[in-house]
Amino acid sequence: MSTVFITVGSTGFDSLVEACTTMSFLNGLEQLGYKQLVIQYGSSEPIYTRNMSNNNDNNEDKNNKRILKVKGYAYKPSITEDMENASLVISHAGAGSILQALRIPKPLIVVNNIYLMDNHQQELSQAMQGKGYCICSTPR
Known part of the structure; x- marks a missing residue:
C-alpha cells in the first residue's frame, strides 16, 4: 500500500499537524x-x-467516499516500522528522525519548526538538502 508517514517527534508540531490534516493536503495525497x-x-x-x-463531517456524501485512509497516534516506543512501511516520510527537522529515515532509506521531506530555539532545525535541514539527502520545507 502506498503510504505517507508523518512524524513530529517527541513533542508536538502544531503547524505541521495543522497543514497535513487539511482537506487540500489529503486530497492532494x-x-x-x-x-x-x-x-x-x-x-x-x-x-x-x-x-x-471536521474532515469527516465535510465528507459525509456516501458517493464521495475518501480513498485515503488516515490514522494517527501520539507516541509509541519505536516509529521504525511506520518508516519502513512508508513510501514517503515527512518529518520534523530533528536530527534523530532525519537519520532514522535516511538509514532505512526512504524519500524524505523535512519540515522546519521555525519557532524552536535559534531555528537550529533550519540549519540542519538546509545542510541535508544541500547534500541531496532530503527536500526541505515549511508547514506552509
Missing part, C-alpha cells in the same frame, strides 16, 4: 495515488482530532 496516511502527532493531538473530525 489521494491525487498522487497514496492510499494511507499515518501521522505521529505527539502533543498536537487536539489539532489532529479537530481537523479529522
Whole structure:
C-alpha cells in the first residue's frame, strides 16, 4: 500500500499537524495515488482530532467516499516500522528522525519548526538538502 508517514517527534508540531490534516493536503495525497496516511502527532493531538473530525463531517456524501485512509497516534516506543512501511516520510527537522529515515532509506521531506530555539532545525535541514539527502520545507 502506498503510504505517507508523518512524524513530529517527541513533542508536538502544531503547524505541521495543522497543514497535513487539511482537506487540500489529503486530497492532494489521494491525487498522487497514496492510499494511507499515518501521522505521529505527539502533543498536537487536539489539532489532529479537530481537523479529522471536521474532515469527516465535510465528507459525509456516501458517493464521495475518501480513498485515503488516515490514522494517527501520539507516541509509541519505536516509529521504525511506520518508516519502513512508508513510501514517503515527512518529518520534523530533528536530527534523530532525519537519520532514522535516511538509514532505512526512504524519500524524505523535512519540515522546519521555525519557532524552536535559534531555528537550529533550519540549519540542519538546509545542510541535508544541500547534500541531496532530503527536500526541505515549511508547514506552509
